[in-house]
Amino acid sequence: MNRTQIDKTSNLAGHKVKLNGWVQTTRRMGKMVFIDLRDISGIVQVVFLPDNKELVEQAKKIRPEFVVEIVGQVNERPAKLVNNKLATGRIEIQAEELTILAESKTPPFEIVATEKEQENEELRYKYRYLDLRRSKNQQMLIKRSRFIKNIRDFLHQENFTEIDTPILAKSTPEGARDYLVPSRVYPGKFYALPQSPQQYKQMLMVAGLEKYFQIAPCFRDEDSRADRAPDQFYQLDLEMSFVEQEDILRLTEKIFTEAIKSIFPHKKINNTPWPRLTYKEVMEKYGSDKPDLRKDKNDKDELAFCFIVDWPLFEAGKENGHLAPAHHMFTAPKSSDIPLLDKDPHKVLSWQHDLVLNGFEVGGGSLRITEPILQEKIFELVGISQAEAKSQFGHMLEAFEYGVPPHGGIAPGLDRILMVLLNESNVREVVAFPKTGDNREPMTESPSEVSADQLKDLHIKLDKK
Numbered sequence: 068m069n070r071t072q073i074d075k076t077s078n079l080a081g082h083k084v085k086l087n088g089w090v091q092t093t094r095r096m097g098k099m100v101f102i103d104l105r106d107i108s109g110i111v112q113v114v115f116l117p118d119n120k121e122l123v124e125q126a127k128k129i130r131p132e133f134v135v136e137i138v139g140q141v142n143e144r145p146a147k148l149v150n151n152k153l154a155t156g157r158i159e160i161q162a163e164e165l166t167i168l169a170e171s172k173t174p175p176f177e178i179v180a181t182e183k184e185q186e187n188e189e190l191r192y193k194y195r196y197l198d199l200r201r202s203k204n205q206q207m208l209i210k211r212s213r214f215i216k217n218i219r220d221f222l223h224q225e226n227f228t229e230i231d232t233p234i235l236a237k238s239t240p241e242g243a244r245d246y247l248v249p250s251r252v253y254p255g256k257f258y259a260l261p262q263s264p265q266q267y268k269q270m271l272m273v274a275g276l277e278k279y280f281q282i283a284p285c286f287r288d289e290d291s292r293a294d295r296a297p298d299q300f301y302q303l304d305l306e307m308s309f310v311e312q313e314d315i316l317r318l319t320e321k322i323f324t325e326a327i328k329s330i331f332p333h334k335k336i337n338n339t340p341w342p343r344l345t346y347k348e349v350m351e352k353y354g355s356d357k358p359d360l361r362k363d364k365n366d367k368d369e370l371a372f373c374f375i376v377d378w379p380l381f382e383a384g385k386e387n388g389h390l391a392p393a394h395h396m397f398t399a400p401k402s403s404d405i406p407l408l409d410k411d412p413h414k415v416l417s418w419q420h421d422l423v424l425n426g427f428e429v430g431g432g433s434l435r436i437t438e439p440i441l442q443e444k445i446f447e448l449v450g451i452s453q454a455e456a457k458s459q460f461g462h463m464l465e466a467f468e469y470g471v472p473p474h475g476g477i478a479p480g481l482d483r484i485l486m487v488l489l490n491e492s493n494v495r496e497v498v499a500f501p502k503t504g505d506n507r508e509p510m511t512e513s514p515s516e517v518s519a520d521q522l523k524d525l526h527i528k529l530d531k532k
């Protein structure tokens with residue numbers, strides 16, 4: 068007999084089915100036993116009637132979170148016993164056979180997801196596999212998966228090529244600290260986990276791929292703060308050749324409009340086309356470079372996207388006596404402003420664009436510098452010596468001497484966008500195995516110590532206080 072998913076049982080009154088799942092609750096009423104059985108698709112009530120004594124005795128052994136297989140008859144419930152709160156509330160299963168596939172200890176918290184439940188994060192993340200049994204969390208992961216599939220399919224249709232770039236990479240400066248991985252083969256040398264695939268995607272443009280994307284894992288070693296991305300997150304990283312800024316913005320708008328319409332159809336995008344606002348304008352009008360343009364901030368289904376353009380190339384002030392790039396060092400200045408680079412660099416505007424959603428910065432990108440001389444000039448202004456530029460970015464400067472197409476891109480942060488779409492206030496809630504606020508993963512207890520042999524292999528001696 069094939070297994071039936073619980074959500075299919077509603078339409079199978081009069082049939083015999085085999086169900087597999089977890090026991091949500093058990094209740095004894097007189098000589099009868101009731102259980103609510105749960106699988107990925109829903110919950111159904113199963114009844115063990117007193118006439119089959121042996122079966123009832125067996126059912127009495129069942130406790131919440133046991134994994135069971137039940138064969139039974141789908142019965143229409145009498146009108147007064149219909150439970151409108153359950154999708155399967157018009158029927159129940161009259162059990163005929165029961166197999167306990169696995170027992171369960173009493174879980175450290177109830178699996179039922181109610182809005183009120185707020186166990187501490189530490190406990191939920193330590194037992195994340197139990198936390199994820201809650202239908203709200205399962206639905207989150209399912210939605211996330213479908214949302215990303217929709218984006219992938221769309222970009223494939225638009226002739227983009229999905230390309231994986233290295234995880235053991237050379238550091239790309241996105242303004243954060245790198246996660247480093249020591250090389251065993253080359254003592255004293257390190258890979259960096261990519262803060263973003265920025266340099267690789269630009270190289271792919273030099274390589275003539277023209278339209279690249281990747282659901283790219285990015286790593287930034289930063290102290291967690293509620294408003295910061297976690298140390299590991301996913302970007303929809305994309306890059307295109309022979310485009311203008313407006314092409315990138317239009318494509319971004321199309322990708323997300325399409326994915327939201329399909330996967331989050333109850334959400335309303337309030338302003339289309341999404342407003343393109345200049346940095347100057349938003350700072351004057353809203354005092355923020357990530358304005359919340361929702362009309363009703365209490366409406367959790369309203370989405371207000373906008374793009375911020377015409378950013379200054381450099382951040383206000385100086386770091387160690389040098390200019391700091393507002394985005395990253397590969398962002399192109401507007402050509403008319405290039406003469407200002409020496410005279411009045413803070414006046415130079417760039418081709419950067421940020422994507423903002425409901426007051427959150429959810430992505431950024433730009434048109435890129437493609438002239439080696441201009442790129443060298445920017446390195447110099449941000450305080451990277453010629454020798455350093457050569458050792459860190461020599462490959463880029465060299466590649467640009469071999470026929471580089473004009474190109475640009477963007478990298479919307481998928482976790483942040485999903486956080487807003489799923490009405491979560493914390494980005495950690497939209498990933499399967501999140502870290503705590505202080506960068507630990509309580510389930511596997513990472514980070515962890517490693518053996519002396521491993522350290523020796525890697526030529527590492529610890530200097531622990």
Ligand code: ASP
Binds near residue numbers: 263265432478
């Ligand atoms: N690499 C950039 C970032 O992570 C995005 C881009 O410029 O395309 O912010």
